[in-house]
Amino acid sequence: MKVALLGLLQSGKSTIFASLSGKGIPPIGSTTIEEAIVTVPDERLDWLTEYYKPKKTTYATIDCLDVPGFNFTDDHGRSAARRQINQIRTVDMLVLVVRAFENPAVLSYRNSIKPVGDLAELRTELLLADLELVATRIEKLEKQVHKPTKTQAYDKAELALHKKLQETIESEKPISSAIENDAEREMIKSLGFLTLKPMAIAVNVGENQLKAKFDFSEHVDTSVPVVTICAKLEFELAQLDAESRAEFMADLGIAESAISKFVNGCYSALGLISFITVVSNEIRAWPIKQGTIAHEAAGKVHTDIKRGFIRAETFSFDDLKEHGNEKALKAAGKIRLEGKDYVVQNGNIINFRFNV
Numbered sequence: 001m002k003v004a005l006l007g008l009l010q011s012g013k014s015t016i017f018a019s020l021s022g023k024g025i026p027p028i029g030s031t032t033i034e035e036a037i038v039t040v041p042d043e044r045l046d047w048l049t050e051y052y053k054p055k056k057t058t059y060a061t062i063d064c065l066d067v068p069g070f071n072f073t074d075d076h077g078r079s080a081a082r083r084q085i086n087q088i089r090t091v092d093m094l095v096l097v098v099r100a101f102e103n104p105a106v107l108s109y110r111n112s113i114k115p116v117g118d119l120a121e122l123r124t125e126l127l128l129a130d131l132e133l134v135a136t137r138i139e140k141l142e143k144q145v146h147k148p149t150k151t152q153a154y155d156k157a158e159l160a161l162h163k164k165l166q167e168t169i170e171s172e173k174p175i176s177s178a179i180e181n182d183a184e185r186e187m188i189k190s191l192g193f194l195t196l197k198p199m200a201i202a203v204n205v206g207e208n209q210l211k212a213k214f215d216f217s218e219h220v221d222t223s224v225p226v227v228t229i230c231a232k233l234e235f236e237l238a239q240l241d242a243e244s245r246a247e248f249m250a251d252l253g254i255a256e257s258a259i260s261k262f263v264n265g266c267y268s269a270l271g272l273i274s275f276i277t278v279v280s281n282e283i284r285a286w287p288i289k290q291g292t293i294a295h296e297a298a299g300k301v302h303t304d305i306k307r308g309f310i311r312a313e314t315f316s317f318d319d320l321k322e323h324g325n326e327k328a329l330k331a332a333g334k335i336r337l338e339g340k341d342y343v344v345q346n347g348n349i350i351n352f353r354f355n356v
């Protein structure tokens with residue numbers, strides 16, 4: 001699963017990216033998209049590691065892309081931005097980073113700090129990029145529908161759908177708001193519309209604004225998650241070892257780092273949950289889409305386990321934590337045997353029984 005960080009120049013994307021990846025800050029003004037694998041923090045795995053003392057603990061990950069900052073104030077910037085935008089059509093989620101921090105040493109976009117205005121500008125550009133794609137597709141389909149080919153009926157349906165999408169974008173609404181069913185979704189899947197993807201907003205605040213609230217409801221649906229992050233602070237936290245970090249956070253009065261909240265927020269916005277395996281001295285979290293059945297989940301671990309699937313021996317992390325150990329859990333009847341069609345739940349600890 002891929003998440004792209006997008007935003008205007010100097011909004012703090014690369015600083016957030018560096019805090020996520022634990023890498024140094026990529027060169028300022030970098031013109032290429034950087035990619036990093038980001039660990040999804042999970043307190044359940046921390047607890048299980050203490051309990052089972054495995055040799056290895058493997059957290060779930062997501063891929064994160066740092067896209068060069070956009071500058072829509074001149075033609076050169078606009079065409080560069082459009083190129084970058086077209087390169088991220090295959091990602092699964094967009095995070096729009098907007099700047100709220102004041103810092104006279106860091107040049108501000110259009111000479112002012114206005115998170116809501118910047119968000120509106122970004123959103124308009126995404127809509128325009130999708131509109132261009134729709135228009136190209138309509139042009140092509142309009143020629144094609146007149147040919148009596150095998151796909152003619154499908155082409156006609158696709159054309160009608162694109163016309164509906166065109167109207168939607170022209171009324172400044174995202175494509176996601178126009179899609180009514182899976183058939184429509186399937187029809188346009190390969191095009192990678194940006195305004196169809198799950199989205200979140202990250203507001204990059206200064207150290208003195210940690211509790212500030214921002215309202216973007218004029219421009220995006222209220223279901224779009226908004227996180228406030230002080231990128232500079234998170235970057236400093238990411239450089240520390242666990243102990244100093246805990247001390248520093250206690251001093252600042254924060255319980256959970258904004259970055260870890262942020263990553264977990266992306267994980268659930270992507271529709272992902274984790275099941276956990278404890279085998280051969282390794283504890284591992286496996287990302288799956290919500291609604292995945294045990295048989296499919298088995299295939300994530302190994303194709304042999306899927307092929308020879310017998311049963312999934314399952315208990316929930318919360319039950320284990322509550323009862324304290326596996327023996328008490330068993331006595332309480334909390335370890336179940338589930339079949340292929342069992343819908344795996346977030347935090348299920350699964351031991352697959354299989355035979356090949």
Ligand SMILES: Nc1nc2c(ncn2[C@@H]2O[C@H](COP(=O)(O)OP(=O)(O)O)[C@@H](O)[C@H]2O)c(=O)[nH]1
Pocket residue numbers: 007008009010011012013014015016028069101102103106204205206207229230231232233
């Ligand atoms: N004061 C302050 N400065 C920041 C913060 N985040 C980023 N900066 C600075 O703003 C500049 C641009 O940040 P960068 O991450 O490169 O922005 P990008 O262009 O969006 O990738 C850098 O000099 C950062 O040190 C912040 O939260 N507070």
Ligand SMILES: [Mg+2]
Pocket residue numbers: 013014028029030067068069
């Ligand atoms: Mg950058």
